[in-house]
Amino acid sequence: MPRIAVFVSGGGSNLQALIDSEVRQHIVLVIADRPAAALQRARDAGIIDTIEFSRKALGKQRLSEEIQKAVEAYRIDLIVLAGYLSIFTEEFSAAWRGKMINIHPALLPRFGGKGMYGHHVHEAVIAAGETESGCTVHFVGEGVDKGEIILQARVPVFEGDTVESLAARVLEEEHKALPEAVLRVMSESR
Ligand code: GAR
Numbered sequence: 596m597p598r599i600a601v602f603v604s605g606g607g608s609n610l611q612a613l614i615d616s617e618v619r620q621h622i623v624l625v626i627a628d629r630p631a632a633a634l635q636r637a638r639d640a641g642i643i644d645t646i647e648f649s650r651k652a653l654g655k656q657r658l659s660e661e662i663q664k665a666v667e668a669y670r671i672d673l674i675v676l677a678g679y680l681s682i683f684t685e686e687f688s689a690a691w692r693g694k695m696i697n698i699h700p701a702l703l704p705r706f707g708g709k710g711m712y713g714h715h716v717h718e719a720v721i722a723a724g725e726t727e728s729g730c731t732v733h734f735v736g737e738g739v740d741k742g743e744i745i746l747q748a749r750v751p752v753f754e755g756d757t758v759e760s761l762a763a764r765v766l767e768e769e770h771k772a773l774p775e776a777v778l779r780v781m782s783e784s785r
Pocket of ligand 1: 698
């Protein structure tokens with residue numbers, strides 16, 4: 596039975612989608628890089644093992660090292676980044692290649708990369724006059740928002756859309772795409 600760690604930085608609606616799916620039985624650990632509301636969702640769901648690190652206090656190198664220790668201790672097989680905003684060291688990413696997946700709120704390879712997270716993504720999509728956006732679940736490869744795509748879901752961008760209205764439309768698709776992608780990855784690596 597594959598053991599999953601979910602990493603979060605924010606509200607955790609994607610974590611909730613995982614908790615509400617068949618993925619739940621595989622989640623043995625939730626890690627946050629800051630005080631994230633998502634941690635409460637984990638505890639409410641009975642996921643007792645949550646760890647809150649401080650990206651601010653530790654910095655990138657030590658945060659990656661501490662996380663590596665934690666995932667080793669919990670014998671984690673698959674890491675799911677569900678709205679996780681810190682960037683890992685190359686060493687960490689390389690160690691988890693093929694075993695770490697991320698969800699991004701746009702149709703990669705467009706609107707990805709450093710600084711492209713959360714509302715910044717939707718702002719850029721609207722500013723570019725796009726008529727379509729969506730979400731991408733992908734393996735974490737070399738570089739920010741790079742790596743093999745597992746699945747994408749598309750939504751229209753309407754005239755008059757705000758960051759909030761577009762974000763909500765995309766998020767609804769994220770909540771279906773993330774559990775589906777995780778289940779697919781688990782079934783393929785069996
Ligand atoms: C989601 O839209 C996720 O795709 C995005 O942060 C949000 C987290 O929401 N992730 C990124 O931008 C990563 N580059 P949530 O905390 O409610 O799941």
